[in-house]
Amino acid sequence: MNDLEQRVREAFDEVELPSETRARTLAAIDALAAQEKGAAAPAVQETVESDARETAEPAVRNGAAAAARRVPRLVVWRRAVVALAACLVLAVVGLTGSRLYFEETAFVDIDVNPSIELGINRFDIVVSARAYNGDGEALLDAVSITGKRYDDAVAEITSSAAFEPYMSSDAFVAISVAADDARQSDALRAQSDARLRDLPCEGTCHAVDEETHAAASASGMGTGRYQAALQLLALDDTLTLEDCARMSMRELRDRIAALGGDAAGGSEGQGEGYGEQAHDVAGGGSGHGQGAQGQGRGEGGKGHHAG
Amino acid sequence: MDAHGSTVWRVCVLYFRASADAQDAFQDTMIKYSLADAVTFNGEEHRKAWLIRVATNTCKDMLKAASRANVPLDEGTRAEGLVSSDVEAQPASFSSEVVDAMRGLADPPRTPLYLSLYEGYTAPEIARMVDAPVNTVYSWIARGKTLLKEALS
Numbered sequence: 001m002n003d004l005e006q007r008v009r010e011a012f013d014e015v016e017l018p019s020e021t022r023a024r025t026l027a028a029i030d031a032l033a034a035q036e037k038g039a040a041a042p043a044v045q046e047t048v049e050s051d052a053r054e055t056a057e058p059a060v061r062n063g064a065a066a067a068a069r070r071v072p073r074l075v076v077w078r079r080a081v082v083a084l085a086a087c088l089v090l091a092v093v094g095l096t097g098s099r100l101y102f103e104e105t106a107f108v109d110i111d112v113n114p115s116i117e118l119g120i121n122r123f124d125i126v127v128s129a130r131a132y133n134g135d136g137e138a139l140l141d142a143v144s145i146t147g148k149r150y151d152d153a154v155a156e157i158t159s160s161a162a163f164e165p166y167m168s169s170d171a172f173v174a175i176s177v178a179a180d181d182a183r184q185s186d187a188l189r190a191q192s193d194a195r196l197r198d199l200p201c202e203g204t205c206h207a208v209d210e211e212t213h214a215a216a217s218a219s220g221m222g223t224g225r226y227q228a229a230l231q232l233l234a235l236d237d238t239l240t241l242e243d244c245a246r247m248s249m250r251e252l253r254d255r256i257a258a259l260g261g262d263a264a265g266g267s268e269g270q271g272e273g274y275g276e277q278a279h280d281v282a283g284g285g286s287g288h289g290q291g292a293q294g295q296g297r298g299e300g301g302k303g304h305h306a307g
Numbered sequence: 308m309d310a311h312g313s314t315v316w317r318v319c320v321l322y323f324r325a326s327a328d329a330q331d332a333f334q335d336t337m338i339k340y341s342l343a344d345a346v347t348f349n350g351e352e353h354r355k356a357w358l359i360r361v362a363t364n365t366c367k368d369m370l371k372a373a374s375r376a377n378v379p380l381d382e383g384t385r386a387e388g389l390v391s392s393d394v395e396a397q398p399a400s401f402s403s404e405v406v407d408a409m410r411g412l413a414d415p416p417r418t419p420l421y422l423s424l425y426e427g428y429t430a431p432e433i434a435r436m437v438d439a440p441v442n443t444v445y446s447w448i449a450r451g452k453t454l455l456k457e458a459l460s
Contacts, residue, residue: 004424004452004455004456004459005424007405007459008405008409008421008424008425008455009424009425010405011403011404011405011406011409012317012405012406012421012425014401014403015313015316015317015320015401015406016313016316017312017313017315017316017333018316021316021329021330021333021334022312024330024334025330025333025334025337025338028334028337028338029337029338029341032338032341032342033341
């Protein structure tokens with residue numbers, strides 16, 4: 001230790017914290033703690049600017065007072081918690097909103113030869129679309145329907161060039177609506193009916209229960225096609241579900257009619273279960289020895305307007 | 308406060324000749340310490356280093372605030388301002404030849420020199436405490452020693 005270091009050590013060793021300063025500082029900290037607990041606000045400031053400070057340089061003393069007035073950490077912390085809570089609420093609202101929007105509450109299967117399924121949210125907006133066969137894929141590639149209202153989506157599909165080949169008068173369009181909410185189901189079917197009426201071909205719209213929809217989906221078919229396929233299989237045990245999946249709706253119905261089945265029966269029965277939607281399938285005469293095809297054509301190719 | 312009160316006080320004395328200013332700096336530092344719930348100290352040495360660093364920063368902030376407040380004085384208040392800022396006229400925080408000479412140095416090298424000579428910190432430790440390159444700290448200490456010797460001779 002050299003001389004300079006020795007002198008500095010000795011000099012600063014003599015500097016001890018005055019007991020008065022120590023006591024005043026402890027009082028200031030106590031006052032601050034009391035203030036944080038809700039005691040009178042100026043307690044700290046009074047301590048800082050105590051009477052012993054008359055000789056202090058004013059500007060510097062103001063600096064100390066400002067430091068003492070500084071927002072206590074507890075308050076800052078509370079503000080941070082409030083801000084965080086607000087962020088959380090926003091996030092929850094946003095997530096809930098997006099979940100409500102993207103949640104599919106209804107499925108509409110459209111089977112002609114293309115088989116597609118549209119997932120509809122609670123606001124009747126198409127949020128998903130999937131194809132069950134190659135024609136369905138080609139059709140969905142040709143249109144852009146997600147994010148549109150169901151009514152507009154169906155209009156876009158039926159007016160697209162990709163759908164045109166299936167618009168001939170002997171085609172058959174089956175629309176199946178599966179929805180938990182009866183009101184939404186009715187609304188979707190009403191819109192579907194309105195669209196079917198504008199088409200030159202025959203068609204049907206009926207409600208199906210979720211189980212049937214799930215079974216059809218699991219078989220890789222639209223619900224309308226699945227129900228027709230089941231009906232045909234019951235009449236012709238040489239066929240398989242895969243064979244049926246390859247047939248158009250018209251072919252399925254023709255075969256059912258040729259085998260003496262009631263091509264409209266399945267869908268009509270379901271439709272009646274939900275109300276008035278069974279008027280479409282020329283079903284009035286079904287089961288009386290005439291196939292749906294014959295009925296439909298007999299009524300001018302617009303069998304679904306029979307009701 | 309019992310363990311490190313004098314350490315903090317010495318830093319305040321190093322910066323302020325006026326006792327009241329040193330007391331304000333000390334009190335501010337201790338209030339900051341009492342509010343520093345989020346700081347986790349790894350032992351007493353860490354606590355001491357933290358307190359020294361906060362004390363030096365507090366003193367520097369007070370000096371800056373004082374210099375800002377002292378600049379815009381007009382004719383009417385100048386005389387009064389000079390009286391109140393006359394450091395020599397106020398009770399001293401501590402006065403001795405060596406302490407006064409240390410206080411008379413510019414900063415830096417005042418603080419690094421003090422930390423080296425009295426608190427016994429090494430140059431790398433001081434570099435971490437004052438956020439400066441180690442070589443700079445070495446040169447501050449060397450220059451500070453020269454200046455202090457000159458002041459004391």
